[in-house]
Amino acid sequence: MSDAKRIKELRDLLTRANRAYYTDADPIMSDREFDALLDELATLEHNHPGLADPNSPTVRVGGQPIAGFETKKHAVPMLSIDNTYNEQEVRDWVNRTKKAMSDDGSALFNAAGSGFVCEPKIDGVAMSIRYESGVFVQALTRGDGTEGDDVSHAVRTIRSLPLKLEPSKGITIPDVLEVRGEVYIPLSEFERINEERETNGDEPFMNPRNACAGTVKQLDPKAAADRKLGFLAHGIGEVSAPDFARSFSEFIEKTTKLGIPTTDQRRLAAGVDEILREIDRVDKLRHGLDYATDGVVIRVDSLAQQDALGVTSKSPRWVIAYKFPAERKTTVLVDVAHQVGKTGKITPRATLEPVLLAGTTVTHATLHNYGMVRQRDLHIGDTVEVEKAGEIIPQVIGVVKEERPKRAKPVLPPDTCPDCDAPLEIEPHEAIEDPTKETTRRCVNPECPAQIREKLVWFVGRRQMDIDSLGEQTIDQIRASDIPLNHFADIYRLHEHREALLELERMGEKKIENMLSSIEASKSRGLARLLGAMGIRHVGTSTAKALAKVFPDYDALLSAKPYELMPMAVNRMSGKKRMELFGLDDKLENEYETGLGEDTAEVFYAYLHSKPARETFEQFRDLGLDLSSQEYVEAGQTQDSPFAGKTIVLTGTLEHFTRPELSEKLEAMGAKVSGSVSKKTDLVIAGESAGSKLTKAQSLGVEVWNEQQLLSALAD
Ligand SMILES: [Zn+2]
Known part of the structure; x- marks a missing residue:
């Protein structure tokens, strides 16, 4: 199969898998398989820049950062909805609407015999998403209603949102289809983000909406990809086919079939009593939803009647939001x-x-x-x-x-x-x-016991060093005894106190054994996890990871220049400032986002070079902790290995690996895995029934290995 064909095949397959996972809740592959195929696709795309597609499933993990926001005009104004906190106002609105429609001579009913649609009001960031010929082209924030910011780079990372609409029987996808809705942060994710912010010394977000707005306004899409945003459609923008839908509910039904996520809490209502019952129903269930809701949106279902009702200077007359009073x-x-x-x-x-x-x-x-x-x-x-x-x-x-x-x-x-x-x-x-x-x-006391306790609890946490048998209570228990536990390094000396540990209450041989072996296992987590676990100011999980992608180990990080800790920030500076601060004539060539800026990089640099920090890391080294960056290796940097710097092509069927697995392994060892054989190819690894690539390699005189040769090289 040609690479171009394989790229297309992988894109289709991964798109289907995303839909199966997010929309149908019926996965067609494991997460592992998904990641492996995504890696294979990323490799192929990397080797074929000409086949790039801004809507490839690989953008879900975050593409290139953008320089700034472009403001663009909405094809159809994106008006805000009138709010009310008052039941009587809902009644008045329904009466007014019904009257206007009967004056007009038309009946306020859709085919289902209902006039209104109710749905929970999601507390997120309103977004207009535009598809052209079924392909995602743009996402704009509401802005002032006339113009919004183009945040396509961030919205593309939302995995539940299709970048290509899935054709569905009986539905003709309009050339232009704008779907409006709410980008939101699931409540579970919101908690995780705030935990992370606290480590960084940042103020936690007050509510999920703030967190969401802050995320879509990040210039680096990786920041959005790291936070698992969701989207639910609830509105209509420009639609090029006038007969696509006659009512709002028909529109939502069709877009749902095309793969766009919508809420399953939408209900039709004939009149005010049903609407008020619906408000009550949503109020009761909303605390069980995984997104924040603050009301119910009620709208006239028929699009023709919406048109007839029209808009006031700031909001449509055919829709109203009942907001729950903050309890x-x-x-x-x-x-x-x-x-x-x-x-x-x-x-x-x-x-x-x-x-x-x-x-x-x-x-x-x-x-x-x-x-x-x-x-x-x-x-x-x-x-x-x-x-x-x-x-x-x-x-x-x-x-x-x-x-x-x-x-x-x-x-x-x-x-x-x-x-x-x-x-x-x-x-x-x-x-x-x-x-x-x-x-x-x-x-201000760096040895403050309360801070130390909190730091130790954080350090052993599941997303940090993951030492599961050393929990909060055990930490308190040990600290109340004579066994020293005042520094991170003390954790790795606990095995010296086995006898004393045995004397503690509820501490049996087995528990101690478990604890010591999970402590031992944590030594190999690598630099990113370690940095993230130490609770260093301004260095949270994502900054720790970003640094570990660029610096192969602690020593490299220690010898980094201050500007190397924040190259993106440096390159965003004016030339004059760059010269003044760092004596740099030019922008830095190697750009990578670390999340550190001018002030924060300075604090981190000072910490790294401080005496206590150097002592801590030296103790870690002596105690056998891995201070190297697994992320750096994964980022494809060269290493001492027989494959370092080599361009390798895989062909045929291998017995011991799938191709994505092997690609990953070789890249981790510094190789570049390419999809096609050329004069630049250093090595071809040929499995069973290898075809044209093998023939081509032989004709070009490229070195060819069979699987046995590969296995013995890997064993060295
Ligand atoms: Zn204190």
């Missing part, structure tokens, strides 16, 4: 704890009298920072109002001052670290004059 309850502030996080940041956390709020019993709420505490003049014993931000995180939003008990004491920030008594740093500077402006209060 707010009052309860009593019992106490405020001052929690020290792993970056030393101290966060006031309220303990409340238990209260049922938006589906869960709430006993704690965030007070964000001491500036907020001052603004609200919080006292212990106060009756406070609580609400869930974006329906997720409980927060105290106000105080009922009239109900303050006499002699109630104000909530005061700690003067020194509540755990180690070390001095605190307060930010921003003006907060010293005006305490209501305070955003951050941080313990």
Whole structure:
């Protein structure tokens, strides 16, 4: 098969697999197979730049960063929807709409006998997605409704969204089909992102919508690919075929068949009673959905009637959004704890009298920072109002001052670290004059036990070093004993304290054995996982990975110049600034996004070269931790191997490997695996029934190995 043909075959197959997984929830291959085929496709595409396709399934893992956003005009204005919080207003709207339609002489009913469609209002980022001849060409944000930002690079990474529409029986795909909908962050993913941000020392996102907006506005699509965005269609933009759909529900039904994700919570309603029942139904079930919802959108189903109703200056008359009032309850502030996080940041956390709020019993709420505490003049014993931000995180939003008990004491920030008594740093500077402006209060002691505990807990976490038998409780138990556990390196010395460990409660031989072997196994996680696990300021999981792709090991990272830690940021600087700061005449050739910028790279550089950091890494080395980058090898950099720097072609059927597996293996050893034989080919590996590639290799005099030769070279 020619490479061009194979590329097409792989693209079709992977597109089908995506659809089967995301739309039909009926996978046709394992994740492993999917990844292997995706790798094979990436290799072929790399070797055939002429066959590039912006909608290849490989863009799901993130293409090239863009330089900036281009603003583009919407083909059909993207208006916002009128909101109401009030049942009576919904009734009025229904009556008005019905009256307008009967004045017009037309009946407000679709074929199904219903006039309206209701669906949950998803709290995400509105997006207009344009397909031309069935192919994804563009995604625009709403912007001001007339023009939006082109964020195609980020939206292409959404795996549930087809880049090519799947033809479906009886549906003619219009030349132009614009589908509007909501890009959102699943709630489970939202939690993961916030956890990661906290490690980086970044403020967590307040709600999934902020997180989503921040993600689609990243210039580097890899950032979007890393966060698993979702999309659900709920609107119509430009459609070149006027007869494509006569009603909104028909439009959604057809686009669903073409592979575009839509909600299964859409219901038809004949009149106001059914609409109000639907609002009630969605309100009850919405806390169980994996996306944030804040209301119900109600619209006239018939497109002809929508046209007849028209638009006001800012929003259509044929649609309205009923928004659920953010559920707010009052309860009593019992106490405020001052929690020290792993970056030393101290966060006031309220303990409340238990209260049922938006589906869960709430006993704690965030007070964000001491500036907020001052603004609200919080006292212990106060009756406070609580609400869930974006329906997720409980927060105290106000105080009922009239109900303050006499002699109630104000909530005061700690003067020194509540755990180690070390001095605190307060930010921003003006907060010293005006305490209501305070955003951050941080313990400056790098050896603060509370910080160390949080850091150790993070370090052993599943997505970090994954030491599963050393959990939070065991860490506390060991730290309460005489066994030293104050540094990451101490984890790797626990085996020296086997006897003492045995004396701890609930610590049997078997448990210790498990713990020590999972500690041992964690030594080989490599540099990216280790950096990400250490909770270094500004170095979260994705930055750690990015660095490990570029630097083969810790030593290389240590000898990196400051500008090498942030080449993209350097290349975005003006020439003058680049010269001033780093003495660089030219832009850097090797561009890679690390996620570090001017300020953050400086902090990380200073940390790497500090005495404590150097000691920590030297101890890791002595204790046998792998300080090299598996990611670097995977990124295809050359290594000492018989295959390093060689261009290799695989042909025929191999007994011990699939081709994608072998490609991956050889690339990991520094080879470039190509799809076709030419004079530049260094080596052809020929399996059973190899065909034209083998003949060509022989005619060009290229070295040919059989599988046996390959196996013995790999064994060396
Ligand atoms: Zn402290």
